[in-house]
Amino acid sequence: MNVPQTEPLKHRHSILIVDDEESILNAFRRILADEDYEIHTASDGQEGLNKLRVAQKPFSLIISDQRMPVMNGVQFFAAAKDIFPDAVRILLTGYADTDAIIDAINKGGIHLYFTKPWREEELLVQIKQSLYKNELLMENKRLIELIKRQNDELLNLNKTLEEKVRQKTSDLMAKAEELKASYEKVQIILDGTVKTMSKIVETRDPYTSGHEVMVAVISCKIAKEMKLPLEQIEAIHIAATLHDIGKISVPSEILTKPGRLTELEMEIIKTHCRVAYDILKTINFPYPIADIVLQHHERIDGSGYPQGLKGDKILLEAHIIAAADVIEAMASHRPYRPAQGVEIAMEEIVKNKAKLYDSNVVDACMRIYKAEGERAFLQGANSMFEAKPPSMSEM
Ligand SMILES: [Fe+2]
Structure with missing residues (x-):
């Protein structure tokens, strides 16, 4: 199979894998051993949610089996989505369970699904692409937030500038009024002085x-x-x-x-x-x-x-x-x-x-x-x- 190549990843990602079969978890540990990922595992949905809740840093990828005791994959993803909404979610199904997949897409917000058994090479590439997609999403989010913050700063700056201009204009207008009044006063005094001086000559x-x-x-x-x-x-x-x-x-x-x-x-x-x-x-x-x-x-x-x-x-x-x-x-x-x-x-x-x-x-x-x-x-x-x-x- 021709597997598409992905861009090199920029960060070290945390991945959570939830499955009640220890052999599957071991298989993931083995497949991902050569990759620079932080791997966490859980044997059921509840344990998986506990690990998500106490995580020190966000998870980029969550992989879960569908058929598990305590809670199934769809129920697990529905709760996990609220804890790390930006994580890419992949569902593992033991067989082509169409209803479970549709349910997982609607309720658990999954991005991908794999049916067991899978091809390791393909799974590796899909994991890398998912992480790459997560990086893009996070970068996009960061840029949107940056633009929003800069917009807010500009808006504030604009408001401050507008306020300053308004203040300056009002100060200048007050000063102009003051000057006008003072000029008019001087003109009145000058006019009076000139008339008085002229009258002095007239009286003579x-x-x-x-x-x-x-x-x-x-x-x-x-x-x-x-x-x-x-x-x-x-x-x-x-x-x-x-x-x-x-x-x-x-x-x-x-x-x-x-x-x-x-x-x-x-x-x-x-x-x-x-x-x-x-x-x-x-x-x-x-x-x-x-x-x-x-x-x-x-x-x-x-x-x-x-x-x-x-x-x-x-x-x-x-x-x-x-x-x-x-x-x-x-x-x-x-x-x-x-x-x-x-x-x-x-x-x-x-x-x-x-x-x-x-x-x-x-x-x-x-x-x-x-x-x-x-x-x-x-x-x-x-x-x-x-x-x-x-x-x-x-x-
Ligand atoms: Fe004269």
Whole structure:
């Protein structure tokens, strides 16, 4: 007979053989003598079950006779199956007892059966294949358990990670809320400080009351028209509101003088840019406010003051405030002279486009004026009076 070969076994296996005939047990001992198995024998089912119950390590293979005193093979296997469910079970029958075999398969969960007498060679191979099958089953079980354990670990890790991410997200959101509240608080304080500083100048020159606020409004309008970033618009708003804060050092008589200023008085007025710079540079604004304010009287052709800067040496923010300053000063009514109107103010900046005022800024002003008319910049502008550029003390 052509006997199939099996893979080499990896473990030393325990085998239990149960038979009431000592000669059969001896025959097994002899057949398996050369194999590296741990052989246990029992002369009836009860003794076999006792050996299974006290076993130190699991049995891989259980072989039992069918016809025995105390209990038959089927009854023995039915109980043995509960003790070592993974063991391979082989039934020995003295003859072709079909009913016993079917019973053994159903109740005893047997995997194989042999009818006596058997061929030793075939029996040896079947035992080895059964043990090999047991090894595969156990390995399969071990791998399934390993995968299950790793899955559980991954699941736990996932849960922990999810919890950590949730916690971190919640912490970050709380921090963001805190920062937002703190930022809003700072903004309120900054806004209040800026308004207060601007008011101080206003109280010294009531004739130009509201000038700073209006220049800030117009400057922001121009900046928005030029599609500047919000942060830059905010900087322009602060700088425009504070642009004349340096007038705090100019005597009130000069600020409110209705007539023409002397050369000395004009020089005193011009110091307001530098004075403002010195005041503002000490404040840690998040934008270069002091520099913008310092340059709000600079002009493209270098005819401005205090540094006589030219072209792109002047900050864009300063260009915007310069244009807004001129428009507001020309278009507004003053107690000592009538308003000249937005239209005249527009003519002034267009006439001096790229000479005194930045071209992009002038273009933005014109777009606003064309879209919204006189109301674009100021209320109450009146153009029926004689047009003339604003005097030095008005800007
Ligand atoms: Fe000014």
